[in-house]
């Protein structure tokens with residue numbers, strides 16, 4: 001079976017007012033099936049940039065991203081969108097839920113976009129939200145949920161299409177320490193339960209210790225931490 005995610009020689013530079021900022025300079029990373037990797041690096045080191053490229057939201061200037069054995073550079077725009085929807089789940093620091101829709105609908109939506117029948121999508125959304133303790137919050141809109149509950153909905157949404165890889169950028173960074181600890185534990189348990197691989201950027205070394213391995217970004221390259 002192909003690895004869920006391989007980054008090879010990924011480079012990314014940004015033009016700034018006074019020159020060029022080389023954020024990634026040949027980053028290499030392989031995630032094995034089901035492997036959960038922490039990405040811990042100082043602010044500005046390029047974690048979000050790396051996650052955006054890994055998630056096919058941005059293209060690298062050089063190097064290759066391979067998702068489930070398929071090179072992103074060889075995909076059409078449509079195939080990239082499809083791979084993003086089917087293979088990859090995202091959790092951000094801020095939940096980005098659709099404010100006009102209920103918790104349930106927010107988890108149903110990404111499934112229906114891929115053509116899953118509403119009945120199946122709803123059953124799956126309900127099961128995921130129940131596993132996250134939100135069985136009695138299904139019809140609540142995001143504004144009527146606590147920060148921890150909103151982030152749980154975002155986690156359920158990210159896993160709704162059973163991705164091979166979950167990419168998370170400070171997924172509990174916006175929560176108080178105690179809630180972050182609980183929600184993070186739930187995230188890990190769900191990801192492990194689904195057998196997904198994950199790459200999780202965090203500033204919190206205690207959370208990093210709960211993952212399978214920790215890497216860092218140094219001078220634009222991935223290094224063991």
Ligand SMILES: Nc1ncnc2c1ncn2[C@@H]1O[C@H](COP(=O)(O)OP(=O)(O)OP(=O)(O)O)[C@@H](O)[C@H]1O
Pocket residue numbers: 014015016021023041042043044045046047048049050
């Ligand atoms: N679109 C852009 N244009 C110019 N510079 C950018 C752009 N995106 C990111 N950068 C710069 O690239 C560097 C890396 O940013 P990135 O957001 O990837 O860091 P990070 O490690 O995720 O930081 P943090 O932990 O603070 O979120 C920063 O110096 C940032 O200012």
